[in-house]
Amino acid sequence: MGKNKGSRIIITLECECKNSKDIKRTNGIGRxxxxxxxxxxxxxxxxxxxxxxxxxHVTFKEIK
Structure with a gap:
C-alpha cells in the first residue's frame, strides 16, 4: 500500500521584470x-x- 501524496504541489515562480526594457544583465526569464x-x-x-x-530583489509570482 502506497502513501497518499497529500496536498503539496510543485509550483513555478516567475520574475515580474521579464517585460521590462531596462534589464541590466543578459536577456532571460528568472524562474x-x-x-x-x-x-x-x-x-x-x-x-x-x-x-x-x-x-x-524583485517579486516573483506563481504561474501555472
Missing part, C-alpha cells in the same frame, strides 16, 4: 521552483527573491 500546500494557501503565491537577470 524558481518551490512547493506549497494548496489547502493552506489556495491563492497564488508571491515571494520576493533575487533575479540574476535584473541583478536585484
Amino acid at each position: 524558481y521552483t518551490s512547493s506549497k500546500n494548496k489547502r493552506n494557501t489556495p491563492s497564488r503565491l508571491e515571494i520576493k527573491k533575487f533575479c540574476k537577470y535584473c541583478n536585484q
Whole structure:
C-alpha cells in the first residue's frame, strides 16, 4: 500500500521584470521552483527573491 501524496504541489515562480526594457544583465526569464500546500494557501503565491537577470530583489509570482 502506497502513501497518499497529500496536498503539496510543485509550483513555478516567475520574475515580474521579464517585460521590462531596462534589464541590466543578459536577456532571460528568472524562474524558481518551490512547493506549497494548496489547502493552506489556495491563492497564488508571491515571494520576493533575487533575479540574476535584473541583478536585484524583485517579486516573483506563481504561474501555472
